[in-house]
Amino acid sequence: MPSALVAIAALALCLRVWQLDALGFNSDEAVYAGQAASLAGNPNYTPFFPVFRAHPMLFQTLLSPFFRAGEVDVAGRVVVAALGVATVLAVHLLGARLYGRRVGLVAALLVAVMPYHVIVTRQVLLDGPMVLFATLTLYCLVRFVQGQQVLWYVAAGGMLGLTMLTKETSVVLAGGVYAFLALTPTVRRPVRLSLLAVATMAAVFATHPVSQAMAGRSQTGKSYLVWQLFRRPNHSMGFYLETVPPAMGLLVVAAAAGGLWWLRRHRSWRETLLLSWIAAPVLFFQLWPVKGFQYLLPAVAPVAVLAARALTGMPVPERIRRLLRRVDRAGAGPSRAVRTVRTAVLAVVTLSLLVPSWHAVNRADNATFLAGSGGVPGGREAGRWLATNTPQGSVVLTLGPSMANIIQYYGHRRSYGLSVSPNPLRRNPSYEPLPNPDWWLRHNDLHYVVWDSFSAGRSAFFSERLMVLIRRYHGRVVHTEFVNGTDSTGARVPVPVIIIYEVRP
Template sequence: MSQPGTATAVVPGQRRNHPDGPVRRGFPPPAGWLPALTRRRWAVAAALAAIGGLALLVRSWQIDLFGFNSDEVVYAGQAASLAGNPGYTDLFPVFRAHPMLFQAVLSPLLRSGEVGMGGRWVVAVIGVLTVLAVYPLGARLYGRRVGLLAALLLAVMPYHVIVTRQILLDGPMVLLSTLTLYCLVRYVQRQELAWYLATAGMLGLTMLAKETSVVLAGSVYAFLALTPRVRRPVRASLLVLPALAVVFAAHPVSQALAGGSNSGRNYLVWQLFRRPNHPMSFYLETVPAAMGVLLLVAAAGGLWWARRRNGWRETLLLSWIAVPVVFFELWPVKGFQYLLPVAVPVALLGARALLLVPVPARLRWPG
């Protein structure tokens, strides 16, 4: 038998694996030892907590400084009417315009009394959740560093901050579109039908948040058409399209059951044929400054700098950008917030580009 303090033979079944080698039972690990994986997880959790706190701060700071704009009044009033608030049921028809997913989420807060700023807080929290959702998406695409930096860039991006301080449908829609993008990435990486169906289901929910997000179906199609490496079985596609239709069908079916089909059709016709409300240069004049010109330059510069390494990831993000930009540029009706889904892929491409810049080893993220 060995003496205390001397080497001890390792009995089979008594060692457990960790990055620094086997640890024998009965002997505590060295002082200050912590598995590298655990350290990285705690570091990522701390960074995400800080980013989430910053995102909430900039979205909630003086959130009630200004009163509701016209769109906020409509959506908050619809939510109150949906909840049966007697002060709003006669003023705001439920089935008048957009699908009611977000209004249904908001309605429990507005069952009685006057509509206050609670709805803005709900949207602000949704904005923070979108920031946090960018991390797993970026980590899946490019690694933890890009995921964290992209989340930070979105947290302070004026475009996303401005929209997610208001009771608008675009903030909730972008959270769901980010989750749709994540499911699509998982499908490309795993080639599993479950993720293909999840992509369709999440896209259906995105369209229920705001129907204009149907343009993202064009982004998915463009990506699949431009990426031969992605398996696209016909039978799987025949399952996916009905799944998308079934989820989105909640909107027209609920309208029909409530007797609001005519109102919905009239609104759609009005939106399609209404007169232009801004010149063609509107997005070029407003959106780049709101996103950050330096961020856009970094994203474009990174694509050019690493052009020989560009692959399906960049094709996916560019498809997510190009289709909405082209559609809303050609559509006569323009709104400042309509291009908000573009913010997430821009943040990811910008973060990727910034991390292409060489940095000293001592300043790099551990692991």
């Protein structure tokens, strides 16, 4: 392995493990880790987290050996961070295979320090591992186009099956493959071989429904599908445009787009493939009502390769070239000054990614939270306080299911979300609603109530309703988690983000 690639991998690992334990799990992390622990038979989690939920179990199965006993969170994140570094290496292979070793190294560097990829691969989420398999799928497809070998085409189908087995929504990438083949008539498209690749993909993914059927949970996937189809939009249509380009790096996106224009005379099937791979998830999730910060992560690899292609090969205007030749009197051909300028531009782009990534991995105290962007401040501490200071068997009412997941993971206390809808079409099938929380409180079946600012910011209605219940049932503050904030004068003040109340009839 070249020393430059080793240095890039080391930088990628450093950004993904630095202060990895500063914050506890967010809701999705708690769910996936809880599934892994239940799969491993950990008695702390089997009562609270069913093995089968919305997604396939490949990633949770990989994690399960680390979750056999006790409370585990750092180990799960380390596994994801290692898979994130593996993705950086896979991007190098992809870029080098498409455009040469230099492009591969630059693309790997961009992904190594890209805030979008760094943030997601520091969390126990499905998207980081899924993108590793997606990048390898793209690599196998490139190998097939270049060498026309049957093995690589079938391998692409099998790798896409693994990608779907990590997160089933990645099936949209098959649309990218289809679009590429449809738009590139020069690429050989044998029907029988395509059927074999699709059969391989289906056979790999079939382990998920087969395992559900053998476990007697064949209706689980159908229930989640109905819920997803009827979910209300959680963000505006401009959500991805506002969040993803800055997370990828505006200069990276500009370099990728600019390179497509300035190098348009050198366009080939390679650009068609990368653009098709980007378009598939972008179009699907833009139209899909439910949006998540990490959903467009499969676009990271092709965007980085296109940006690296531009940064290493974008032509320098002749007027600037003549000016640089006056500075560089060394000789003919590409001047050292031109290479120096390109290196300086690459350094600026890299620094524009590294600074926000470094800021993100050091931001452990924040009163705001975006799902998929990191851990929840105070969540782990509140859960552990409940585990230590409340009787075994205590039942907790939270504002929403997100905090309920965190409380169940760290506090090992049964928790219910007030905002969970009694309508089965409007709720996650894993969550049990409380149609009449007044009745539960009146009969002393709920013992603690947890308010959190993150859920309150999303639903003022349920926040006010929770406070009404707290006042009605003599709520008494027994614990509060704070983060650092600022007041109207700009002075640093503690801001309460999680408040635990003890209630009684």
